């Protein structure tokens with residue numbers, strides 16, 4: 605099976621969407637709202653509040669999270685203009701996701717948002733919203749056209765499953781569905797190489813699109829340590845691999861099918877992100893932080909973890925295995941997580957927040 609081709613195309617993501625917003629994602633976005641708003645205000649200040657402010661959310665999905673961010677950003681920038689007795693800028697908002705995203709659902713929420721924002725300024729505010737279908741691993745916008753970009757929970761998805769996970773037709777990552785701590789070292793190397801390639805392309809593309817002094821706010825799931833997971837640290841994706849192997853023993857799925865399935869998912873460490881930003885050279889790092897939360901049997905709701913994992917992976921799994929597997933898989937997944945937490949393993953969720961500022965000289 606050719607795993608080298610573009611994953612999104614191959615997995616049929618032209619017809620299906622990746623994910624709806626999950627409550628985890630909502631919480632993660634709320635936790636970075638303050639730094640997002642101060643970055644928005646700083647980006648506009650750097651440009652001395654231009655007559656038109658252009659912002660983009662990359663990997664926006666189809667739920668309300670993206671619009672809530674946009675709404676808060678517009679309020680913060682307007683608040684600054686009013687405070688400085690300046691005229692309100694006009695806003696151009698670009699919502700980007702893969703072409704398979706449900707833009708219709710998203711657009712149906714836009715008029716309500718625009719109405720609310722206009723009402724706050726007696727109708728004297730212009731907010732235009734447009735969808736930009738396409739991959740953020742490549743150019744999306746004209747040169748030097750945006751003051752602010754945000755990307756929440758999207759950059760964990762690689763552009764494709766890394767090539768080189770098969771050796772003479774045999775799966776290197778047998779029994780695993782992602783870069784697991786139990787995978788052979790070659791798997792981690794291949795995933796890391798793909799991440800480097802993708803993130804570097806993301807940065808180069810954005811560097812041409814963001815104006816000097818403009819900002820990019822990124823939030824994503826990361827790896828706490830530079831290296832692999834601790835032994836008793838459970839990942840929901842590790843539990844997913846285990847669930848697949850249970851389904852193999854129950855003859856609900858073929859072993860070969862599992863062996864040929866890998867998620868195009870990468871959780872970088874802060875160091876890895878920092879290295880790429882320095883290497884690319886167009887941005888300075890204004891802010892970088894990691895926050896982690898541990899979940900044990902003290903706060904046990906295995907269903908919650910299973911639900912968020914399902915939201916993120918369902919369409920990919922359906923495409924490879926068919927729809928019938930979904931219910932038994934995630935029931936098993938909930939059970940596996942429950943048992944692991946009971947056995948004193950814990951789930952560590954590490955969120956990395958990164959604010960980049962485009963150097964004026966580049």
Ligand SMILES: C[S@@+](CC[C@H](N)C(=O)[O-])C[C@H]1O[C@@H](n2cnc3c(N)ncnc32)[C@H](O)[C@@H]1O
Pocket residue numbers: 621622623625626629630633662663664665666669670700701702705738739740741755756757758759761762763916
């Ligand atoms: C987990 S969702 C996050 C949605 C939203 N930003 C939030 O935090 O609630 C990730 C989104 O990133 C999108 N995505 C993944 N790879 C992408 C790419 N290469 N270009 C654009 N969007 C992408 C997915 O389609 C999905 O909608």
